[in-house]
Each structure stands twice: as C-alpha cells, then as structure tokens.
Amino acid sequence: MSEQITIKSLTKHRARLYSKHFTKAFLLSLKLENYAHHVRINEKCKSIIIYLKEPDIDKIIFYISSLLPKKTIKLSKACSKCCEEQKLKQSAFSFGVLSIYTLGIFATTSLPPILTLSISLIAAVPLLKEAMQDLKKRKFSLQAFMSFSLIGACFIGEINTAFEVIYILRGGMLLEQYASNRSKQQIQQLLNSEVKQAFILIDDLEVAIDVNKIKKGDIIVARSGEKIVVDGVILQGKALIDEALINGRSEPCLKQNGDKVYSNTLVQKGRICIQANAIGSQTYISKIAKKVEFALENRSEAEKQADILASKLLKLGFILTSSTLVFTGSILRAFCVMIVMSCPCATILAASTAISAGIAKSAKEGILIKGGEYLEKFSQSEVICFDKTGTLTTGKLEVQKLILNNIDAKELLFNASLAEYRNTHPIAVSIVDYAKKSGINIIQNTNSEILLGLGVKLHYQNDTILVGNKTLMSHHDINIDKIDVQKYFKQGKSVIFVAKNQHLLGAIILHHEPRDGIKTLVENLKKRGVKKVVLITGDDEKVAKHFAKKFNFDETYANILPKQKAKIITKLKKQYKIVSMVGDGINDTIAMSSADVGIAFSSKGSEAAVEICDIAIINSNINDVLKLHDISNFSLKVVKQNYYIGTGTNLLGVGFASAGLLSPIMAGALHVAHTIAIMANASKIALKTYQQNI
Ligand code: ADP
Ligand code: MG
Numbered sequence: 001m002s003e004q005i006t007i008k009s010l011t012k013h014r015a016r017l018y019s020k021h022f023t024k025a026f027l028l029s030l031k032l033e034n035y036a037h038h039v040r041i042n043e044k045c046k047s048i049i050i051y052l053k054e055p056d057i058d059k060i061i062f063y064i065s066s067l068l069p070k071k072t073i074k075l076s077k078a079c080s081k082c083c084e085e086q087k088l089k090q091s092a093f094s095f096g097v098l099s100i101y102t103l104g105i106f107a108t109t110s111l112p113p114i115l116t117l118s119i120s121l122i123a124a125v126p127l128l129k130e131a132m133q134d135l136k137k138r139k140f141s142l143q144a145f146m147s148f149s150l151i152g153a154c155f156i157g158e159i160n161t162a163f164e165v166i167y168i169l170r171g172g173m174l175l176e177q178y179a180s181n182r183s184k185q186q187i188q189q190l191l192n193s194e195v196k197q198a199f200i201l202i203d204d205l206e207v208a209i210d211v212n213k214i215k216k217g218d219i220i221v222a223r224s225g226e227k228i229v230v231d232g233v234i235l236q237g238k239a240l241i242d243e244a245l246i247n248g249r250s251e252p253c254l255k256q257n258g259d260k261v262y263s264n265t266l267v268q269k270g271r272i273c274i275q276a277n278a279i280g281s282q283t284y285i286s287k288i289a290k291k292v293e294f295a296l297e298n299r300s301e302a303e304k305q306a307d308i309l310a311s312k313l314l315k316l317g318f319i320l321t322s323s324t325l326v327f328t329g330s331i332l333r334a335f336c337v338m339i340v341m342s343c344p345c346a347t348i349l350a351a352s353t354a355i356s357a358g359i360a361k362s363a364k365e366g367i368l369i370k371g372g373e374y375l376e377k378f379s380q381s382e383v384i385c386f387d388k389t390g391t392l393t394t395g396k397l398e399v400q401k402l403i404l405n406n407i408d409a410k411e412l413l414f415n416a417s418l419a420e421y422r423n424t425h426p427i428a429v430s431i432v433d434y435a436k437k438s439g440i441n442i443i444q445n446t447n448s449e450i451l452l453g454l455g456v457k458l459h460y461q462n463d464t465i466l467v468g469n470k471t472l473m474s475h476h477d478i479n480i481d482k483i484d485v486q487k488y489f490k491q492g493k494s495v496i497f498v499a500k501n502q503h504l505l506g507a508i509i510l511h512h513e514p515r516d517g518i519k520t521l522v523e524n525l526k527k528r529g530v531k532k533v534v535l536i537t538g539d540d541e542k543v544a545k546h547f548a549k550k551f552n553f554d555e556t557y558a559n560i561l562p563k564q565k566a567k568i569i570t571k572l573k574k575q576y577k578i579v580s581m582v583g584d585g586i587n588d589t590i591a592m593s594s595a596d597v598g599i600a601f602s603s604k605g606s607e608a609a610v611e612i613c614d615i616a617i618i619n620s621n622i623n624d625v626l627k628l629h630d631i632s633n634f635s636l637k638v639v640k641q642n643y644y645i646g647t648g649t650n651l652l653g654v655g656f657a658s659a660g661l662l663s664p665i666m667a668g669a670l671h672v673a674h675t676i677a678i679m680a681n682a683s684k685i686a687l688k689t690y691q692q693n694i
Contacts, residue, residue, distance in 0.1 A: 004068060005061050014371075015050050015057050021068050022046040030067070035060045088181050091174045098123060098167050105160060113159045120163040123170060124150055142314055149338045153664070156331060161664035165339060168671045175349070175675055198222075198229045201273055214279050223271045227264060230276035231283045234259050239270025285618075302376055302639045306351035309643070313650065317341025324658045332664075336657035339667040340650060346674045347650075350642030353682035358635030361686050366618040367628050374614040378597050379632035382576040384530050384625075385569065385591070388537035388547060389494075390426050390584035391601055392622070393512035397426055397494065399434040401509040403483045412506045413440050416498045419448050419458040419465045425587075427496060428456070430510060431467070452587050453538035453561040455496065466499045470540060471559060473497050478504055485509070492546035494539060515622045518551045524626050528633070531576065536565050538587060565591035582625060585613070599625070630690040638685055642678045649674040 005019045024043040032039050032050060040049040054060060101119055104111055121128075124147070131147035134140070146169060153162035199206040201219040211229050214220065219235060222228050228241075238256035243265045252268045255261060261274055263283035280286065320341055325334035355372040362369050369375050386392055402409050417435035420428035421442060436442060448458040454475070455468015466476055473480050478499045485495045485507050494510040522533045535553040537544045537560060544558035557568055569591050572579045581588070581595035589612050592598030600613035601620040617624045653670045656662040662670075 005065060007057065007061070013052055015052060015060070016047055017050065017061065017064070018047040019068070020046060022048065026068070030064065032060070032064075035063070085181070088174075088177045091170070091177055094123065095170050095174045098170060102163075102167060105163070116159050116163050117154060120150070120154075120159070120166050123166045127166070127169060140314075140318075142310065145314055145317060145338075145341075149335070152335060152338065156335065158335070158664055161335075161339070161668065164665055164668040168668050171672060172346075172349075172675055175679060212280070214276060216276055216279060218276050220274045220276055221271065222267045222274060224267055224269050226267050228261050228267065228274065229263055229279075230274065231263050231278035232261060232274040232276045234261060235273045235275050237270060237272040239272045240268040242266040242268050301373055302351040302636065303348075303355055303372055306348050306639075306643075309647075310347045313341065313347060313647070320654055320658070328658065328660070330660065333658055333660050336662050336664055336667045337654050339664055340653035340657050340662070340670060346646035346671065346678055347643065349675060349678050350646045351639045353679055354635050354638040354642055354685060357638075357682045357685040358631050362628060362631050364686075365624065365627055365631075365690070366621075367624055367631075368616045368618065370614050370616075374597050375632050375635060377578050377632075378580055378599075378615070379528070379629050379636060381530055381578045381580040381597065383532045383534060383572050383579045384525055385534040385536050385572070385579065385581045385595070386553075387565075387581075387583035387588045387591075388535060388539055388544065389512065391582060391588075392518055392535075392547075392551075393426075393514050397430040397510040397512050399430055399508055400493065400511045401488075402506060403485055403509065404506040405482050405504050407505050409438070410440060412498055412508070413438055415465050415500055415505060416467050416496075416508060417442050418445060418460060419456045419467045419498075421445055421448070423448060423450060423456055425450075427494065427510060431496070431508060434508075463500055464502075467496060469496065469538075473499065473504070476502070478502060480504060480507075483507055489540055489542040490546070492543050492550075494543065514547070514551070517622050521622050521626055522552050525629065528629055532572075534572070536560055536568055536581075536588075536591070538562070538565075562587045562590055566594040569594040584620070589613075599628075627690045631685070634688060634690075635685055638682055642681055645674055645677050645681060649677075 004021055005017050007015060007017060022043070023046075024041075027041045027043055027048055030039070030048070035052070035054040036050045037053050038051040040051075042049070050060065052060075098119070101116075105116070127143055127150075128147055131141065131143040134144050146165065150162050150165050153159070153165060196211055197208055198211050198214060199221045200209050200214065201207075201221055206221050209218075214230060218230075220228075220230055220232070222239070224239075234255055234257055236257065238254060240252040241255050241261060242252045243262065255272070261272070262285065263278070264285050278284070317338065318341075321334050321338040324337045325331065328334070352372075355375060358375050359369050359372065362375065402412055404412060413431075413435040417432045417440055420431045421444060423429075423432075432442065445458070445460060447460070448456045450456055451468065451472060454472040455466065458465045458467075466472060466478070470480060476499070478497070480497055482504055483506060488495050488509045492512075494512060496508045496510065498505045498508065525533050532554045533552075534555045534557070535544060535548045536557045537547075539558060541558040544556050547553075548556040557565075560568065565588055569579055569581055573594075573596070578596045580597040580599060581592050582599040582601070583589070583592050584601045585592070592600060592614075593612050597615060598613045599615045599617060601617050615628065617628070649670060653662065653667060657667055
C-alpha cells in the first residue's frame with residue numbers, strides 16, 4: 001500500500017509526500033497531530049508538506065497509507081513539475097489577454113466601461129474567492145484588502161483603475177511564478193546532459209538507442225569523448241574517466257573490469273562496456289540534485305520575516321487609508337493610498353526572489369542547498385567545524401611505509417587487506433589498493449565489523465584480526481610499544497596498527513594529502529566574521545595538532561568517535577548562535593545532522609551523507625565552502641536592499657498619494673515599477689562572480 005505514496009523531499013524537519021490518490025477531501029480529512037507540528041496541503045499538486053514531529057517517516061507513510069481507499073481511484077496525472085509549468089502557462093496566457101485589453105484602453109477611449117468592468121471581475125475571480133474564504137474565517141488578509149480596493153474602485157466609478165489593480169496583481173503573480181520556476185530550471189540544468197543518444201550492445205553489435213529507452217541491465221558502450229549516461233559496472237574494456245562531478249578530482253582515473261562508473265562523468269580515453277545498474281532519475285547525481293529541486297519550498301527565516309512584514313504593512317495600509325480619508329476628506333486620495341498599500345507582494349518577493357536566486361546560483365556552481373534557511377544561516381555561522389580525513393584531506397591516502405614486528409611485509413598486508421576488503425573508508429581503500437599493487441592475493445570477504453572512528457575487526461577462520469588506531473589497540477589490550485612509530489605521529493602521518501590474535505603484526509604508515517587552499521580557506525572564513533574555525537577528527541592527537549597548527553585552526557578535537565563529534569557540536573551550539581559542520585559523511589553524519597547547517601562533500605560512498613546533509617558540495621572542492629559563504633552573504637544583502645526598495649517606495653507612494661499628487665493609475669504603476677526593480681536587483685546574485693579558485 002505504501003508504494004502509493006512517494007517521498008518528494010525529506011529533510012530533518014520537513015517531508016513532502018505525493019500520491020495520485022491524494023484528493024482534496026482526503027487531505028483535508030487527514031489528522032496528523034501526532035506526527036506533525038504543522039501541515040500544508042497542496043491539493044492541485046496532490047501533495048502534502050509535513051513539518052515533522054515524528055522523525056520516522058515510514059511510520060507516517062504507513063499511517064496515511066492505511067487511510068487510503070483500498071480501490072485504486074482513477075485520477076488525472078499530476079506532478080509538481082508539470083503542475084507548475086501548466087500554472088505558469090495559464091498565468092502568462094491570461095496576462096497576455098489582459099495586456100492586449102490594456103493596449104486597447106490606451107488606444108481608444110471609447111471602450112465600454114461595462115466591458116472593462118466585466119473583464120476586471122472575471123480576472124479577479126480567484127482573488128475574490130480567496131478573499132471570501134479568508135473573510136469567512138474572520139481573517140483580514142491581503143486578498144481581502146485588495147478585493148476592497150477593487151470593489152471600492154468600481155463603486156467610485158474608477159473602472160479603469162479597478163482593471164489596473166487586477167492587471168497589476170496578475171502581473172505580480174506571473175513575475176513571482178516566473179522567478180520561482182526559473183530557479184528550479186537552473187537547478188535542473190545541472191542534471192541536464194545534452195546526450196540524447198547512446199549505444200547499447202545487442203548480440204555483440206552496437207546499436208544506437210534513445211537515452212530515455214535504456215533499461216536497467218542493458219550494456220552500454222562508451223568511448224573517448226562521450227558522457228556516461230547510466231550508473232553501472234564495467235564489464236569489458238578500460239578507460240580514463242573524468243569523475244570531477246562526482247568526486248572533485250581534477251585528474252582522470254583509470255577504470256576497468258568490475259569498477260563502478262557514474263552517470264554524467266566523461267570518458268576521456270578508451271572504450272568500455274557498462275552494465276546499467278541505475279538509469280535516469282535513479283542515478284546518484286540525479287538523486288542528489290532532486291533534493292534541491294524542492295529546496296525552494298523550504299522557506300527561510302528571511303522569507304518568513306517577509307511574510308510577517310507584509311502582514312504588518314497590510315494593517316498599516318488599512319490605518320493609513322482610513323486616516324487619509326479622515327484627515328483629507330478626499331475619497332480619491334484615500335483610494336490612492338489604498339492602492340499603494342494593497343500590494344505588499346513586493347515585500348514578499350524581496351526575500352523570496354533573492355533566496356531562490358542564491359539557491360539557483362549555488363546549484364550552478366555545484367553546491368546543492370536543500371532549503372533557503374540553510375543558505376541564510378551559513379553566512380551567519382559563528383563557528384564552522386571541519387572533519388579532517390576525507391574532507392580536508394583528499395580521499396586518497398598513500399601508504400608510505402610498513403613497520404614490521406618480526407613478520408614479513410606480505411603477511412602484514414595480507415591480514416590488513418583481508419580485514420579492510422569492501423570497507424569504503426579512505427584508509428581501507430588505500431590499504432587494499434596498496435596490497436593489490438604489492439601482488440597480494442586479496443580474499444574477498446565481507447564479514448568485517450566496522451568500528452566507527454577506530455578501524456575494523458574480522459573473525460576469519462579461527463583468527464581475529466584488528467586493523468585500526470592506537471585507541472582500538474588499547475581497547476583490546478594490545479601492546480604497541482614493540483614497534484617505534486612516534487616519529488610518524490609527530491610528522492602528522494596516519495599510523496594504522498595491524499594485530500592478529502592479540503599479537504601485534506606491525507603498522508602501516510599512510511600519508512594524507514591535504515587539499516589545496518585550506519590555509520586560505522580558514523583565514524578567509526575568519527576575515528568574513530566566523531569567530532572560530534574548528535577541527536574535529538578521529539585521528540590521533542599529535543597528528544591533529546600538527547594539522548591544526550599548519551593551517552591555523554582555532555580549536556582542535558582529536559581522537560573523537562563519531563557519536564562524540566555530535567556531542568561537541570551540541571556543546572558548541574550552547575555557546576555560539578549558529579554552528580555549521582563540514583564533513584565527508586564517512587563517520588560524521590550524526591555530527592552533520594546535529595549542526596545548524598550540515599555540509600557534505602559528496603564523494604562517492606557517502607550517499608548517506610548527501611541524504612542527511614543540508615547542503616551538498618558536489619565537487620568536494622574546498623574553495624566551494626568559501627563560495628557558498630559569499631553567495632549566502634550576498635543573498636542576504638540583496639534581501640535587505642530589496643526590503644528598502646519595496647517598503648521605501650510604498651511609503652513614498654503613500655506620502656504622494658495622501659498629498660493628492662498621485663493618480664490611481666500612477667499608484668498602480670508604482671507597484672509594477674518596484675516589483676521589476678526587486679527582481680532586477682535579485683538577478684545581481686546570479687550575475688556576480690564569487691570567490692575565484694584559491
Ligand atoms: P576523521 O574524523 O579525521 O574523518 P575518521 O572518523 O574517519 O577520521 O577516522 C578516525 C580514525 O579511525 C582514523 O584516523 C583511523 O585511525 C581510524 N580508522 C577509521 N577507519 C579505519 C579503517 N577502516 N581502518 C583503519 N583505521 C581506521
Ligand atoms: Mg572523515
């Protein structure tokens with residue numbers, strides 16, 4: 001039953017569910033008090049947005065499913081995307097018709113007022129409907145205020161002005177819809193691969209096929225210069241593949257039989273046959289970008305504030321209109337004030353256009369933000385914490401030395417790779433790679449137990465193998481003093497001990513390559529007002545201190561297990577207003593979800609992190625953290641500027657109108673002017689160039 005409901009988006013606090021069986025009556029009858037703080041229904045898109053009280057979304061889906069009628073109800077197809085596109089087209093069409101009529105009014109003064117009145121009223125139907133509903137609930141809303149202006153205009157014989165009010169309203173709605181749609185499209189472009197055609201292998205023949213027709217299990221052939229169109233495994237051939245989109249590495253990597261490849265990556269050289277495991281919207285890159293598509297609905301604090309301000313302006317509008325009437329005794333002046341104040345849509349647009357432009361710009365830069373609130377909060381972070389391994393260091397570690405305790409190197413590597421096989425931690429991957437290169441016959445075992453932040457443990461045949469750090473060894477009372485590794489700790493290397501049946505076999509010394517630009521990143525974050533840049537790592541204290549000193553971190557926490565990372569974040573949150581955490585998702589997802597803003601470097605293997613995080617940086621590029629900070633900062637600046645434009649022009653308009661210097665038509669034109677000004681101002685966010693590569 002639950003497959004009838006689709007999760008369209010899911011964050012810590014909010015879920016959006018869709019089902020073609022969600023009718024208006026069904027949604028209104030839903031009682032979700034036990035599961036949700038608040039529920040928003042979008043009956044046209046057959047979806048419901050739940051502000052979660054209950055963290056287990058499956059429970060909620062199960063509950064809603066149990067209420068759905070058992071019979072499949074035939075309903076017209078609707079999805080959020082086509083629904084919105086259709087709405088935009090409809091709005092554009094009606095606005096077009098109204099524009100032609102407006103031209104008619106200007107061109108000839110002889111248009112019958114009754115025709116203008118009828119058109120105004122037809123165009124105002126949605127507005128009047130909403131106003132009626134609000135008034136029934138005894139709510140004096142913006143719609144009600146605008147309806148009064150409209151009816152007032154008709155009463156005092158200002159039919160053309162009534163028409164203008166509704167014309168402007170429809171124009172404003174269209175602009176707003178357009179702005180939100182444009183941002184969504186920009187995010188979608190991230191996924192758009194221009195590739196329309198691919199080749200699949202049928203009976204050893206390469207056959208051209210439309211990309212949309214590829215099925216799971218098909219074998220796709222990709223050659224030099226072509227983009228891979230599916231997620232899958234190489235069955236034959238080898239190739240140099242540019243995977244920058246997935247893992248941020250600028251240099252291509254050699255992939256061959258059995259290796260995994262990802263959609264939207266590029267074959268630089270070679271020819272490979274790939275068995276498709278995931279296609280279309282199921283691919284890794286599609287999944288993460290999908291999450292952002294819904295981000296635009298996740299309202300930020302600035303947007304909520306704008307709504308509050310708009311409702312205040314509405315009240316103020318009411319007061320100003322009445323006082324103009326009382327003090328000047330002129331219905332016309334009062335009416336002009338009413339028109340000026342009846343459109344606080346510019347105030348609402350002030351925040352939403354800037355925030356969605358910020359989200360869209362970030363998406364273009366490969367930074368996927370799951371909601372306006374995160375974009376807004378990030379530049380206000382007082383503390384930014386960084387995980388070390390995999391985040392500040394490149395995913396690749398290099399085995400530099402083997403320290404042996406009376407055994408040969410082959411035995412050490414055999415045991416280490418046996419335990420680390422199939423583990424995705426960068427240390428594990430490097431050890432297994434090194435063992436392969438050293439000619440060790442790797443036994444494919446999948447029984448290791450991963451000890452987060454410590455290492456791995458494997459029971460194999462009658463042996464117990466441990467591979468991990470100093471703490472893991474001390475937990476198992478294994479004496480590590482038999483070998484001398486102190487100098488490597490001091491040099492900031494990772495020292496991984498290997499033990500078998502309580503006996504230390506030796507240690508593997510690995511070198512982490514720090515990513516380029518960490519020092520500049522830390523310095524620049526501080527310059528931008530971040531009070532503390534913190535390093536949190538599961539690595540050894542000496543290694544962490546060495547690293548922190550080299551790159552000027554303010555505070556260091558070492559030997560930290562994943563759960564403790566979250567505790568540190570919680571502690572910091574008590575002392576500072578906003579705390580963000582940047583991690584690679586291996587061992588730090590709990591910390592990321594405890595932070596106000598959790599940012600994940602979306603390297604492969606950390607899909608869970610991308611699910612959980614608030615912001616995903618696709619290219620795993622350190623510089624993008626700074627870019628994100630700048631986009632966040634600039635978007636907030638634009639929100640403020642927009643407030644001044646919106647509110648300032650409104651107040652100025654009221655001044656002129658009450659002094660009798662504004663005609664109703666001019667009052668209406670003011671709205672169009674400042675709405676356009678606000679949108680133009682927000683487009684600065686997209687045009688600006690942010691922090692260049694360090
Ligand atoms: P960080 O917090 O720096 O990202 P992790 O939490 O991923 O580091 O790991 C912390 C420490 O745990 C590593 O420095 C290493 O000593 C040890 N460790 C983690 N996973 C493994 C593994 N698969 N094999 C060996 N040691 C590991
Ligand atoms: Mg890490």
